[in-house]
Amino acid sequence: xxxxxxxxxxxxxxxxxxxxxxxxxxAEGPGPVGLANADGSRAALRSMTDVAARxxxxxxxxxxxxxxxxxxxxxxxxxxxxxDGLAAAFGGxxxxxxxxxxxxxxxxxxxxxxxVLAAGTGTSVVxxxxxxxxxxxxxxxxxxxxxxxxYAIGRAGIDDAMRAHDGRGGSAxxxxxxxxxxxxxxxxxxLVQGADNPARVxxxxxxxxxxxxxxxxxxxxxxxxxxxxxxxxxTAAAARRAGLGDAPVVATTGGLLHAGPxxxxxxxxxxxxxLPGAHRQEPDDDALAGGHLLATRPDLPHLRASxxxxxxxxDRRTAGPNRPETR
Numbered sequence: 001x002x003x004x005x006x007x008x009x010x011x012x013x014x015x016x017x018x019x020x021x022x023x024x025x026x027a028e029g030p031g032p033v034g035l036a037n038a039d040g041s042r043a044a045l046r047s048m049t050d051v052a053a054r055x056x057x058x059x060x061x062x063x064x065x066x067x068x069x070x071x072x073x074x075x076x077x078x079x080x081x082x083x084d085g086l087a088a089a090f091g092g093x094x095x096x097x098x099x100x101x102x103x104x105x106x107x108x109x110x111x112x113x114x115x116v117l118a119a120g121t122g123t124s125v126v127x128x129x130x131x132x133x134x135x136x137x138x139x140x141x142x143x144x145x146x147x148x149x150x151y152a153i154g155r156a157g158i159d160d161a162m163r164a165h166d167g168r169g170g171s172a173x174x175x176x177x178x179x180x181x182x183x184x185x186x187x188x189x190x191l192v193q194g195a196d197n198p199a200r201v202x203x204x205x206x207x208x209x210x211x212x213x214x215x216x217x218x219x220x221x222x223x224x225x226x227x228x229x230x231x232x233x234x235t236a237a238a239a240r241r242a243g244l245g246d247a248p249v250v251a252t253t254g255g256l257l258h259a260g261p262x263x264x265x266x267x268x269x270x271x272x273x274x275l276p277g278a279h280r281q282e283p284d285d286d287a288l289a290g291g292h293l294l295a296t297r298p299d300l301p302h303l304r305a306s307x308x309x310x311x312x313x314x315d316r317r318t319a320g321p322n323r324p325e326t327r
Contacts, residue, residue, distance in 0.1 A: 002018070002019055002061070003018040003066065003291075004016075004055075004058070004064070004093070005103075005287075005289075006066070006068065006291065008048060008068065008100060009100060010122055011120070011121050012030065013028065013044075014051065015028070016288040016291075017058055026288070027054035029054065032044045035072055036071055042081075045089070064093055064094045065090050066097075068097075068102060068104065069097065070099070074141065082097045087309060094295075101124040101125075102302045103302075104116055105126040106302045107253075107285040107288070108283035111300050114128060114248055115128075115244065117231060118254045120149070120203075120256050121199055121203040122142060122199070123230075123234065125139075127244060128242060128301065133242065137238040147227075149256065153203075153227050154209065156209070156223045156226070156227075157171075157178075171220060173212045173215065174212055206259075224262055228263055228266035228267040229270045231270075235278075245277075247275070250271070250281070251283045251284070252280065
């Protein structure tokens, strides 16, 4: 069986080709700005087909295509055009589209119950209970939510830098890092607002916040502490909503926690305060592997939060009333 899986975030798009259960090739490229935009589904389809074209071994038809996309649970109207577009691009394949939070959860815990925190440019948390119900916390997007995300950290760091520039307090260390990265503070709004992906530009400053915190800047350290508390709040909420009690298995995915102790230590302290028995583990695998599970495990409860169609575009099934209790 040949399976093509996609992991489409707000800053990057990845793809993998699986042949008879073996992961043969990966490729990556830029991601779309967001599904909620007017051109959201078309931009996502362009990202996926561009990345797929970079895969070795895709010269033969595939049996299934699974795409996990950031923001899909908040923009379910984008599922039909995504289904149709992928079916047209990969004719004859069974197509599944869902949120990247769902594929991340499936890959991180190999389909088992538990909580998965996906933290990168954005943030979402999925809790899967023993009853198979899927619960999503946050994932509201950078304008309305994504608490504790790379965007939120970068935005808070820029705010502290601008405050220092204006003489309103803030952090001189972060101002110096902002100027080293982008130049004069008055030029930054135009740079961000004119970017193809403003969230990605703002989130890139999270690296400077982490560096400043490691160097001892109190303002940057405080931003990390607040972000860690927000991530722990969302994780605990997902565990409670999924009925997992105070001792769930928690896996973390996404690049944000790669910042290391500057973020993971306050996160672990905050998580222990909210879920005293929680066991945090490294993910079993990634979202691309989770997509492969959705293609090959028809019993997987994550499919309740997915939209599918088979060979005939008229034969489409969406999550409909079985969509997860997202909030």
